[in-house]
Amino acid sequence: MSNTGRILAAGALALLLSACASQIDATVSQEPDTPGFLWGLWHGFIFPWSWIGSLFNPDIAVYAVPNKGRWYDFGFFLGITVLGGGSFFGSKKSRGD
Template identity: 45%
Template structure:
């Protein structure tokens, strides 16, 4: 019984970390633009600086929600890997 309870707790913890849908995907921002691969790459590269600034300035975000989905995410991941990926 304890083993089942422990497994259930672990499953609930992992399920609570799942990302929700991006309802702003494929929508344009106020300027009519949608962020793509290269903007994702740039946002990933400047992530450390953007994160620190976002702690003190509410108008700065580290991730653009008005993006085209997979290509933006891939660029963002690649940019983060370039800067933070050790090795």
């Protein structure tokens, strides 16, 4: 199988699996003090430290529940990938010159 075929197969599998994802309505709240996009961004940025802390302290969570839903999720994703260095470090190419 060629590289392009593998990428297309992985993309199709990811799309198929993501079609099954849903969020329970009880975890989404529209109250004014419910975490939204900016809190999701912050929680995504501090995810590595929150996760380590959650291993030792059951009162520490890496994800706020309830939250505002999709906007919180989008902020959380951006916080992990962009602010957390995920896309920055993954895009560096080694210079073997």
